Amino acid sequence: xxxxxxxxxxxxxxxxxxxxxxxxxxxxxxxxxxxxxxxxxxxxxxxxxxxxxxxxxxxxxxxxxxxxxxxxxxxxxxxxxxxxxxxxxxxxxxxxxxxxxxxxxxxxxxxxxxxxxxxxxxxxxxxxxxxxxxxxxxxxxxxxxxxxxxxxxxxxxxxxxxxxxxxxxxxxxxxxxxxxxxxxxxxxxxxxxxxxxxxxxxxxxxxxxxxxxxxxxxxxxxxxxxxxxxxxxxxxxxxxxxxxxxxxxxxxxxxxxxxxxxxxxxxxxxxxxxxxxxxxxxxxxxxxxxxxxxxxxxxxxxxxxxxxxxxxxxxxxxxxxxx
Amino acid sequence: xxxxxxxxxxxxxxxxxxxxxxxxxxxxxxxxxxxxxxxxxxxxxxxxxxxxxxxxxxxxxxxxxxxxxxxxxxxxxxxxxxxxxxxxxxxxxxxxxxxxxxxxxxxxxxxxxxxxxxxxxxxxxxxxxxxxxxxxxxxxxxxxxxxxxxxxxxxxxxxxxxxxxxxxxxxxxxxxxxxxxxxxxxxxxxxxxxxxxxxxxxxxxxxxxxxxxxxxxxxxxxxxxxxxxxxxxxxxxxxxxxxxxxxxxxxxxxxxxxxxxxxxxxxxxxxxxxxxxxxxxxxxxxxxxxxxxxxxxxxxxxxxxxxxxxxxxxxxxxxxxxx
Numbered sequence: 298x299x300x301x302x303x304x305x306x307x308x309x310x311x312x313x314x315x316x317x318x319x320x321x322x323x324x325x326x327x328x329x330x331x332x333x334x335x336x337x338x339x340x341x342x343x344x345x346x347x348x349x350x351x352x353x354x355x356x357x358x359x360x361x362x363x364x365x366x367x368x369x370x371x372x373x374x375x376x377x378x379x380x381x382x383x384x385x386x387x388x389x390x391x392x393x394x395x396x397x398x399x400x401x402x403x404x405x406x407x408x409x410x411x412x413x414x415x416x417x418x419x420x421x422x423x424x425x426x427x428x429x430x431x432x433x434x435x436x437x438x439x440x441x442x443x444x445x446x447x448x449x450x451x452x453x454x455x456x457x458x459x460x461x462x463x464x465x466x467x468x469x470x471x472x473x474x475x476x477x478x479x480x481x482x483x484x485x486x487x488x489x490x491x492x493x494x495x496x497x498x499x500x501x502x503x504x505x506x507x508x509x510x511x512x513x514x515x516x517x518x519x520x521x522x523x524x525x526x527x528x529x530x531x532x533x534x535x536x537x538x539x540x541x542x543x544x545x546x547x548x549x550x551x552x553x554x555x556x557x558x559x560x561x562x563x564x565x566x567x568x569x570x571x572x573x574x575x576x577x578x579x580x581x582x583x584x585x586x587x588x589x590x591x592x593x594x595x596x597x598x599x600x601x602x603x604x605x606x607x608x609x610x611x612x613x614x615x616x617x618x619x620x
Numbered sequence: 621x622x623x624x625x626x627x628x629x630x631x632x633x634x635x636x637x638x639x640x641x642x643x644x645x646x647x648x649x650x651x652x653x654x655x656x657x658x659x660x661x662x663x664x665x666x667x668x669x670x671x672x673x674x675x676x677x678x679x680x681x682x683x684x685x686x687x688x689x690x691x692x693x694x695x696x697x698x699x700x701x702x703x704x705x706x707x708x709x710x711x712x713x714x715x716x717x718x719x720x721x722x723x724x725x726x727x728x729x730x731x732x733x734x735x736x737x738x739x740x741x742x743x744x745x746x747x748x749x750x751x752x753x754x755x756x757x758x759x760x761x762x763x764x765x766x767x768x769x770x771x772x773x774x775x776x777x778x779x780x781x782x783x784x785x786x787x788x789x790x791x792x793x794x795x796x797x798x799x800x801x802x803x804x805x806x807x808x809x810x811x812x813x814x815x816x817x818x819x820x821x822x823x824x825x826x827x828x829x830x831x832x833x834x835x836x837x838x839x840x841x842x843x844x845x846x847x848x849x850x851x852x853x854x855x856x857x858x859x860x861x862x863x864x865x866x867x868x869x870x871x872x873x874x875x876x877x878x879x880x881x882x883x884x885x886x887x888x889x890x891x892x893x894x895x896x897x898x899x900x901x902x903x904x905x906x907x908x909x910x911x912x913x914x915x916x917x918x919x920x921x922x923x924x925x926x927x928x929x930x931x932x933x934x935x936x937x938x939x940x941x942x943x
Contacts, residue, residue, distance in 0.1 A: 328756070438644070
């Protein structure tokens with residue numbers, strides 16, 4: 298049985314989520330209406346995922362539902378915002394009930410985990426693509442901006458880098474390594490990245506600049522450097538690489554994944570040395586590691602990578618949808 | 621020359637628009653940041669336009685840039701909100717500079733006309749489709765909701781209905797009528813609908829329910845009736861049809877266009893009889909007509925169309941993307 302647009306929305310996307318006093322009108326009118334609490338500002342992020350560009354053709358509806366939300370949560374995390382609401386536009390070739398059921402279940406599972414309410418959107422016919430806008434709140438109007446890095450700031454990343462890209466590589470090239478558990482683990486890291494929402498919110502008060510690592514460390518850190526008009530020295534040996542990658546792959550592979558491929562959705566942030574004690578206290582709250590990989594320099598010194606003392610020649614590339 | 625995603629955004633979508641004190645961060649960070657003035661609520665509408673579904677394959681980039689904005693402005697108009705900000709996600713097969721230049725010029729022209737600032741978005745590769753989210757403000761938290769119609773309310777529409785659908789018909793079927801000026805006029809009505817933004821804002825204080833007419837009067841009014849748990853009696857002879865349509869087409873054609881095809885982006889609203897004097901005052905401010913086409917009845921009486929005294933049998937269909 299095929300459903301109309303209205304039926305799809307009411308069958309799959311009108312769910313009883315936890316109530317929110319600031320939501321005056323959710324799904325079902327010409328627009329949603331929300332109230333912003335006093336002394337808060339609104340953070341808005343928008344991301345489109347297109348089949349073949351942002352996800353592989355054979356992705357499961359569950360993984361797509363998860364990833365759609367996770368990448369937008371990650372954008373808000375990079376501002377230090379608390380995610381609150383979302384709108385979804387989904388374009389698909391036909392209304393496939395089984396697909397919609399699986400997609401929407403997974404979509405609401407991650408929304409509910411992060412206390413985010415779906416307040417609007419539409420469904421359309423066309424090639425599969427999904428646009429999500431995510432709305433978050435920032436108390437006292439303090440945000441982690443890309444433009445706030447200062448000379449002398451230490452540069453940190455959360456978690457480890459490169460595992461998501463390793464998973465993408467295994468999936469894309471259809472490569473089977475000996476240990477199937479490790480293969481599945483890396484693919485899961487690619488398909489189900491964990492947005493660093495609480496970490497971003499905690500860092501908001503003590504860090505200066507931040508960005509989430511979607512396009513690889515080099516391209517993403519370069520945005521901070523450009524916007525803050527700074528340079529950086531990064532020590533390759535400090536980049537956190539998991540034991541799984543070190544044990545199973547060559548260093549040129551995993552460094553390339555960490556530096557140039559990305560999709561880790563970890564945070565890269567800069568912090569003044571005077572706040573390091575506060576950072577140590579915050580670190581204790583989280584299971585994930587925060588690793589110092591270098592420091593911010595004057596713009597004249599440029600963006601440099603060092604392997605111990607040796608300067609490495611590299612290209613700033615990062616992922617580009619129109620390559 | 622092909623541009624990367626970052627270059628496209630900075631070349632075509634970073635423009636010097638009129639400043640706005642409530643915009644803390646626009647394009648160029650992980651999310652946009654906005655402040656909502658005291659006693660205001662935020663209205664959010666999202667619409668996706670997909671090639672082949674919402675616009676014809678041969679649409680010009682200028683017309684697409686205009687329409688993308690107009691349909692979202694129309695959603696906010698139907699709430700009575702003042703449009704303020706927008707985010708754009710554009711997916712296209714390749715980065716075509718001439719197309720982008722024309723699209724973005726037209727896009728910013730209509731944004732500037734309505735004082736709307738672009739605060740974020742992304743560009744992606746894939747089949748042509750555009751998702752816009754539009755953000756507006758409502759003072760004193762009064763909005764025109766679909767659910768606010770009351771029994772006895774008069775039902776009005778702005779402007780005339782059916783011309784946009786006539787234009788779509790001429791375009792789609794490649795029909796050339798004798799008078800080329802009339803053909804061009806109707807096609808322009810289809811491609812460049814005028815969102816009733818000021819009208820919606822003025823009606824907010826005196827009307828009860830409203831919706832914008834995108835899917836045809838029957839389907840759209842039916843949303844008000846369902847959400848307000850009411851019926852309606854509509855007099856077919858009162859539906860405002862332009863002289864152009866009456867002089868050039870059969871009545872079964874233009875009534876079908878008005879009732880079942882839509883894309884007029886006029887407002888349909890309900891208003892208590894006690895506010896009719898206030899409506900008369902408001903009407904004087906606008907060039908567009910407001911026409912009473914019927915009234916709201918108890919739900920038991922259902923949704924009825926009358927041709928003079930004769931009840932007309934009709935189907936509630938409206939446009940469905942998955943038909």
